[in-house]
Amino acid sequence: MNRLIAIELQKIWKNKASRVLTLTYFILLSFIALLASIKFNIGPIRIDPSEMGFFNFPYIWHLTTYIAALLKFFLAIVIVSMMANEYSYGTLKQNLIDGLSKKEFILSKFLTVVLFSLISTIFVFIMSLILGLCFSSYTELGIIFTDLNYLLAFFVKLTGFFSFCLFLGILIKRSAFALGFLLVWNFIEWIFKLVLIFVVFPNSNKADYITQFFPLESMSNLIIEPITRLSLIRSIGSQMGVANTKDYNVHYFSILIVLVWTFLFIYFSYKLLKNRDL
Secondary structure, three states: OHHHHHHHHHHHHHOHHHHHHHHHHHHHHHHHHHHHHOOEEEOOEEEOOOOOOOOOOOHHHHHHHHHHHHOHHHHHHHHHHHHHHHHHOOHHHHHHHOOOOHHHHHHHHHHHHHHHHHHHHHHHHHHHHHHHHHHOOOOOHHHHOOOOHHHHHHHHHHHHHHHHHHHHHHHHOOHHHHHHHHHHHHHHHHHHHHHHHHHHOOOOOHHHHHHOOOHHHHHHOOOOOOHHHOHHHHHHHHHOOOOOOOOOOOOHHHHHHHHHHHHHHHHHHHHHHHHOOO
8 A cells, every 4th residue: 555655655745846836735724823914904995804803713613624624726726636647658558567457556546536535634724733832812622623634634635636637537538628528527516506506496405415415515615605604694694684693513424525525536447548549
């Protein structure tokens, strides 16, 4: 297993574009900490994220995982390119000639996906912990380690998304077309959801029930946007007569859906590679 991961990491590190994108991703993740330095005035109103509760435990786990998940497209490019380069440079065929089975080849890619997701999760955990300890109004251990399931959701979300990217890389072979298809698929899900909400089921929640099983939608549902969860935003909403009925919890049924999609992406990646004439 270590050998398979070492082979993939070596390929990524020797590719300049992949190396730059990977480093850029983790540098941008660290920039989340710059939110603590943002302070400005809008008329008589002073905007200071640290004073507004952005870095309070346990809210910070929700905020940082949501923001970090938005940056996943940098690694998505790496994952798709990683697969496309196998065809372009002929390394896939060479690996098979050298004795690597197709099952081991897919396993090496999946292990790389899991490794990227795990490192990202650990990185976000350490960064969030440091920010919280520096700026949170609540530092009791019981509060600090509440809502850590957002980190689990973050890990599952990245693993599922990168597995989808891996599948597209194998299916389409060209990184640009694979990334284009990813955007098109996102658009298709969005259109289909709007049709279900406003045309098919305008007066019920059946649309949400159906769309939760879509691959990208299921990943999106793991971590709901956190801004409207802030007490300040809720207070403003209450004063304006806007009721907040959002459920911000991480639901394990949603995690199960993404895990099933992850399995299917990897399984069909293997089937495609197994049946394809290389």
